[in-house]
Amino acid sequence: xxxxxxxxxxxxxxxRDLSDKELLRLYQKMLLPxxxxxxxxxxxxxxxxxxxxxxxxxEAISVGVSSALEKDEYILPMHRNxxxxxxxxxxxxxxxxxxQGKASGFTQGRDRSFHFGTQEFRIVGMISHLGPQMGVxxxxxxxxxxxxxxxxxxxxxxxGGTSEGDFHEALNVASVWDLPVLFCVENNGYGLSTPVxxxxxxxxxxxxxxxxxxxxxxxxxxxxxxxxxxxxxxxEDIRENPRPVLLEFKTFRMRGxxxxxxxxxxxxxxxxxxxxxxxxxxxxxxxxxxxxxxxxKDKHIRRxxxxxxxxxxxxxxxxxxxxxxxxxxxxxxYRKFEFxxxxxxxxxxxxxxxxxxxxxxxxxxxxxxxxxxxxxxxAEYGGVFKITDGFTEKFGRERVRNxxxxxxxxxxxxMGLSVNGMKAVVEMQFxxxxxxxxxxxxxxxxxxxxxxxxxxxxxxxxxCGAGVGAGPFxxxxxxxxxxxTPGLKVVYPAYPYDAKGLLATAIEDPNPVLFFEHKAxxxxxxxxxxxxxxxxxxxxxxxxxxxxDVTIISYGMGVHWARETLDEDRTISADLIDLRTLQPLxxxxxxxxxxxxxxxxxxxxxxLFGGLASxxxxxxxxxxxxxxxxxxxRAGSLETPVPFAGALExxxxxxxxxxxxxxxxxxx
Numbered sequence: 001x002x003x004x005x006x007x008x009x010x011x012x013x014x015x016r017d018l019s020d021k022e023l024l025r026l027y028q029k030m031l032l033p034x035x036x037x038x039x040x041x042x043x044x045x046x047x048x049x050x051x052x053x054x055x056x057x058x059e060a061i062s063v064g065v066s067s068a069l070e071k072d073e074y075i076l077p078m079h080r081n082x083x084x085x086x087x088x089x090x091x092x093x094x095x096x097x098x099x100q101g102k103a104s105g106f107t108q109g110r111d112r113s114f115h116f117g118t119q120e121f122r123i124v125g126m127i128s129h130l131g132p133q134m135g136v137x138x139x140x141x142x143x144x145x146x147x148x149x150x151x152x153x154x155x156x157x158x159x160g161g162t163s164e165g166d167f168h169e170a171l172n173v174a175s176v177w178d179l180p181v182l183f184c185v186e187n188n189g190y191g192l193s194t195p196v197x198x199x200x201x202x203x204x205x206x207x208x209x210x211x212x213x214x215x216x217x218x219x220x221x222x223x224x225x226x227x228x229x230x231x232x233x234x235x236e237d238i239r240e241n242p243r244p245v246l247l248e249f250k251t252f253r254m255r256g257x258x259x260x261x262x263x264x265x266x267x268x269x270x271x272x273x274x275x276x277x278x279x280x281x282x283x284x285x286x287x288x289x290x291x292x293x294x295x296x297k298d299k300h301i302r303r304x305x306x307x308x309x310x311x312x313x314x315x316x317x318x319x320x321x322x323x324x325x326x327x328x329x330x331x332x333x334y335r336k337f338e339f340x341x342x343x344x345x346x347x348x349x350x351x352x353x354x355x356x357x358x359x360x361x362x363x364x365x366x367x368x369x370x371x372x373x374x375x376x377x378x379a380e381y382g383g384v385f386k387i388t389d390g391f392t393e394k395f396g397r398e399r400v401r402n403x404x405x406x407x408x409x410x411x412x413x414x415m416g417l418s419v420n421g422m423k424a425v426v427e428m429q430f431x432x433x434x435x436x437x438x439x440x441x442x443x444x445x446x447x448x449x450x451x452x453x454x455x456x457x458x459x460x461x462x463x464c465g466a467g468v469g470a471g472p473f474x475x476x477x478x479x480x481x482x483x484x485t486p487g488l489k490v491v492y493p494a495y496p497y498d499a500k501g502l503l504a505t506a507i508e509d510p511n512p513v514l515f516f517e518h519k520a521x522x523x524x525x526x527x528x529x530x531x532x533x534x535x536x537x538x539x540x541x542x543x544x545x546x547x548x549d550v551t552i553i554s555y556g557m558g559v560h561w562a563r564e565t566l567d568e569d570r571t572i573s574a575d576l577i578d579l580r581t582l583q584p585l586x587x588x589x590x591x592x593x594x595x596x597x598x599x600x601x602x603x604x605x606x607x608l609f610g611g612l613a614s615x616x617x618x619x620x621x622x623x624x625x626x627x628x629x630x631x632x633x634r635a636g637s638l639e640t641p642v643p644f645a646g647a648l649e650x651x652x653x654x655x656x657x658x659x660x661x662x663x664x665x666x667x668x
Contacts, residue, residue, distance in 0.1 A: 139416020
């Protein structure tokens with residue numbers, strides 16, 4: 001890019017009451033990311049970085065928004081918002097190391113580009129799935145609102161991202177809850193190669209604000225003074241009067257979606273028109289006209305920046321490549337959690353499974369003032385299973401929050417609460433409905449700590465299971481979707497005592513936990529349960545019965561089917577293992593039992609293929625082959641969706657198949 005010249009500016013600027021120093025500082029803030037980008041494009045051609053998403057031509061938005069916010073207010077940028085990182089003062093050598101996959105980068109080589117965050121600079125990076133970050137912004141803003149902190153959260157997306165369901169969900173939640181969020185849409189003409197005319201039908205994206213009852217504004221995204229002054233005014237007002245605001249920044253993407261894409265699909269006239277409105281060249285001319293900047297001063301600024309870039313690049317180049325350390329990689333998946341046992345008192349009551357869950361949740365709400373529960377119909381109604389009945393009277397609607405029907409945004413908001421130092425429990429009305437929130441669970445909650453060290457202090461309660469005639473959409477037990485995903489913990493109790501103690505631990509644990517609760521057990525199983533608060537360790541199975549002939553391994557409803565079978569035939573001498581937690585899995589208890597009995601059968605309610613039983617079977621064979629007297633057996637549900645009619649459901653479930661397989665194993 002050339003330094004300033006004497007040609008006239010194509011953009012009209014109004015300096016308002018900004019000082020010369022402030023005006024020049026905005027120019028420098030835009031110039032730095034531009035010069036970094038120009039250098040990165042050279043390095044890309046040299047093969048020294050792997051990929052680049054250019055924000056050339058859009059610097060005024062990143063710089064204007066970040067300059068308008070206070071340093072401790074969160075910003076959630078995208079991959080064309082380099083100006084956010086540089087404006088916040090992120091060390092350049094760490095940025096360069098990040099892009100080269102070096103250890104000094106924010107993800108230590110585990111992710112690339114701008115897919116990272118940093119609490120130090122209050123930046124929360126994007127993921128490739130784009131949409132969840134808008135819900136995360138909702139959660140961050142909710143935490144601010146609950147603390148009565150007068151803070152604004154800004155989140156970026158492109159015009160293409162507004163087509164995602166997460167955009168609708170996040171704006172809807174923010175509007176309903178009056179959350180202080182700036183939704184910043186960079187309308188830059190194309191989503192990869194798809195023009196805006198194929199992305200939305202309304203004239204302006206800002207028009208969408210009307211549908212959410214939300215204030216919206218259109219801002220010239222190439223005019224740094226318009227961006228900075230308008231966002232400053234809006235942010236100042238939001239701090240006093242919390243509410244979401246939709247901002248559409250009109251701009252243009254001057255290079256490809258990423259460099260390999262090119263821009264051949266863009267009409268030449270359109271490219272020329274926007275090139276003439278370059279935010280840095282035009283603003284530089286304005287400063288010349290205002291006698292704030294001269295050609296010589298501009299050259300001096302550029303020389304200094306060029307030297308700073310060179311020095312920081314050299315630091316990154318000099319850093320050695322990352323090396324693989326298996327233990328280090330595995331230890332990065334979860335935030336360290338030191339379980340500290342809290343024993344119960346002696347007073348116990350004979351209560352149902354549903355009461356134990358409710359008690360555990362209530363006592364955790366008492367224990368953790370920063371815990372928020374969110375879910376559909378959980379407030380005055382108490383939830384469809386009445387788990388939270390009476391909670392609003394005790395804890396208030398701020399902490400017991402009815403949500404719109406938008407699982408994805410609420411899971412993302414729970415992540416945002418964790419980013420901003422709070423805890424969250426999300427109730428899926430039925431475990432089946434997690435499919436509409438699957439993306440943030442497996443791609444955001446599960447991966448964030450591994451990627452940049454940010455934990456997800458979130459528990460998702462999952463009422464699950466068949467046997468109640470609820471059909472294909474309210475009966476699944478889908479734990480295998482999540483045991484496969486590194487970064488998640490999965491808990492599946494079979495008894496009231498375990499349910500209460502393990503729920504307490506799940507909420508204590510700063511890592512994301514999927515907590516499965518079988519609906520058919522809610523009101524059918526009673527047990528003596530301590531009145532007061534206690535917890536139980538993860539990764540420790542319960543041996544409910546001991547014997548010498550066979551090892552039976554199960555969890556959830558399967559434990560009760562196994563017990564019923566053993567009660568019917570007292571001649572069977574079996575170890576019965578209730579796993580209780582599926583991730584982490586108590587492998588030691590399983591292997592010790594199988595080495596003793598020589599035979600093993602795993603029972604799961606989930607359909608058989610690809611379920612947890614398959615992995616446990618493989619673990620047993622790999623570690624106990626020489627001890628086995630028979631092939632390991634598995635029993636699971638039929639390979640169909642869960643049917644509705646009683647006879648069909650009974651045939652679908654594995655109860656009878658388990659009995660048959662067990663007797664066949666014993667006779668082997």
